[in-house]
Amino acid sequence: MAQTTPDADWVSRIADDVIAEAERRAPGKPVVCASGLSPSGPIHLGNLREVMVPHLVADEIKRRGIPCEHILSWDDFDRFRKVPVGVDPSYAEHIGKPLTAVPAPPGSPYASWAEHFKAPMVAALAELGVQVRGISQTAMYTSGAYREQILFAMRERARIDAVLDRYRTKDKPQHKQQKPLDAAEVAAAEGSGAAGEDDGSGAGGGAYYPYKPYCSACGRDLTTVTAYDDETTRLAYVCQCGHEETVRLREFDRGKLVWKVDWPMRWAYEGVIFEPSGVDHQSPGSSFVVGGQLVKEIFGGEQPIGPMYAFVGISGMAKMSSSRGGVPTPADALEIMEAPLLRWLYARRRPNQAFKIAFDQEIQRTYDEWDALERKVADGTAQPADAAAHRRATGTAAGPLPATPRPLPYRMLASVVDITTGHDEQTLRILGELDPANPVKTLDETRPRLDKAERWITTQVPAEARTRVREEPDTALLGALDDDGRASLRLLLDGLDTHWSLDGLTTLVYGVPKVRAGLAPDAKPTPELKAAQRAFFALLYRLLVGRDTGPRLPTLLLAVGADRVRKLLGA
Known part of the structure; x- marks a missing residue:
């Protein structure tokens, strides 16, 4: 295994561990990294971390020339759990159906609810340079790909129930002890990839079955298995709709394993080496913890290694929730920021570090930080971990991402x-x-x-x-100026022609108060001079845009244009 240096970034350190684990478990086979998303609603920027952490690690492994695959399981065979706010309440008739069997929201060009919410995420991942092999769980279950795993789980249902029972008494007390989550954290947990923490218990106190059929009559999972024969695989169930049926499970493909059994089954089936999970899945009794026992004791596999990842917040936009509309998604972020910048936000923070993505004025500061890093990388002064995050943001093992040829601030x-x-x-x-x-x-x-x-x-x-430049001069304000104000404006107007560039106007607007104070234009500012500059800037803003503040004055002057500046400043 290649050794990383002490100042290597978190991606390199995790990649070292994943490569070593893959060599131990499956030498000579491609390394499998995994993500899982449920298209139950808008797939938001918190969910993106579920994909970006494995992507960055898988990409580092590929950069080292080691075969690696990043799989993305679409949990589109999960049940439709609730009607989101803003959606026609009549959609309640679809609760309990697979997401791929629920009609898309009205006006959508897609065939199903799942496809409607999956499509924008697929497009965003392509723009971000994230290469994955998508796996539709609807396709896997309905094609019979998991048939032997289902039959095996049903045969081993008593052992599975025993493992699950170790944790059932732990769930509620442990969750009560946790610090309450804020609204954004609760919302992020809802869409973290799992349809729920269902383990198949609670079916009226009857026998335990780790499998739940979708009703052949109503299409919903409001079913209870009442009998099962291991030898013939005959399974009987009743549905709340009144339908009763007996099927041969060896031939029946309209059902799925309950989540806490489904996830570890897939770990073994796909040979997953690395898969991170959110904090909601790593508390005692949760699906990740219980799954680690089930995959080892029942399915003969091993739990993936992978860190817990923290929540992603939003600055200046609605709190994230995959069950409500108006939620910021990767597609929303890519409308206002370039793909390398969005990648960088995920690459520069360790998975267990929470961070926020700015949709408000903070986005300007974020871009300033990014541009400063680009300059440091260009001149070789960036710290190694920062340079590594930049490299991961601007390209992948497949090549560089598109960039703005001339990235002005x-x-x-x-x-x-x-x-x-x-x-x-x-x-x-x-x-x-x-x-x-x-x-x-x-x-x-x-x-x-x-x-x-x-x-x-x-x-x-x-x-x-928004900035609205005045149409006509503020004659009242111009008429009320004292001698110092008029002289300051005259100095500015006299210097426009010779300073008409961004740098020139910067020197000019900062220099006027210095000259009025009897100082050289390049004199270092004193507290008194800074106060004079602020007063002069406020005057210019009021004359140009009718407010005390606005865009940076040099940029504003260029945007307004020299002739209009002269008109508004009373020349």
Whole structure:
């Protein structure tokens, strides 16, 4: 096994462990990393961690030239549990059906509820450069792929029940002792990949069966197995709809193992070496913990290694919940940020570290951090772990991800499109004047970052916070200026022509208060000078946009244009 250096990033350290474990368990076979998602509703940015952690580890293994596969199980054969807020209440008639048997929401182009919510995630993963082999659990169960595993589990039902019983008394007391989750954490837990913590118990006090059929009459899982014969595989069940039926389980493919048995069965079936799980699955008595016993004692396999991953929060958007509408998904994030930046947010934090993804003004600071890292990587001053996170963000073992040819500062682009309301000709004029020595010649140079910034402005910035440049001068304010105010404006106006670039205007607007104080334009600011600068900036904002604050003044001046600046400042 290759040894990593002490300052290696978390991905390299986990990859070392996974490779060593794979060599112990299955030498010579491809390493299998796994994720699982339930398309029961919008698959949000918390669920994305379920995919990104194995992706990053699998990608590192591939970079080392070791065969590795990342499988993504779509738990689309899970039951439809509840009607989300905002959906027609009549959908309650589908509760208990497989997600692939529930109609898609009205107006959807997809054939089922599962496909409707799976499709945007598939597209987002492609944009993020995440390569997976998707496995539909509907296809696996209905094709009979798991038939022998189901029959085996039914034969071993007493032993399975005994293992589960060790934990049944632990579940509730342990959960009561845990710190209450906040709304975002509860919501993230709901969509963490498992349909629930069902172990098949509670069927009216009768015999235990780890298998639940979907009713042949109503299509729902409101069924109770009443008898089963190991030799003939004849299974009898009754449904709450009134239907009773006896089937041969060896030929019956409309049912599935209960979740706490299904998951460890699949670990053994797929030979999974690495699969992380959320905190909701690693508490005592949960499916991950119990599954570790079942896979070893019943299915003859081993539990995957894998860390617990923490929740992902959102700054500036609704709390995450896979059961409610308006939830921020990877597709939502990719509308306002480039794929490498979103990958970086997951790559730079260890799985057990919670973090937030910004949809509000904090996204500008996040982009500033990213651009600063890019500069450090370019000049060789980035710390090794930071450089590794950057490398994982900008490309995969398959190659680099698409990047903006000329990545101008996100906050600048956002300010420009805010002022121009996305007018391409005006936007190009402003961007072309940022650096006259190296002007932007086409907007394509600044895409897709420009498009992401424009989308952020139009979807995430409230109308009242948008920048609206005045149409006419504020004659009352101009008429009330004292001599110092008029002189300061004159200094600014006189310097526009010679300073008309981003750097030049920065020097000019910061320099005016210095010159008025009898100092050189490059003098170091004092507390008194900073106060004078703030007062001057507030005056300019009121004259240009009617508020005390706004976009960075040099960018604002360029966006407004020299002629209009002169008009609004009373020239």
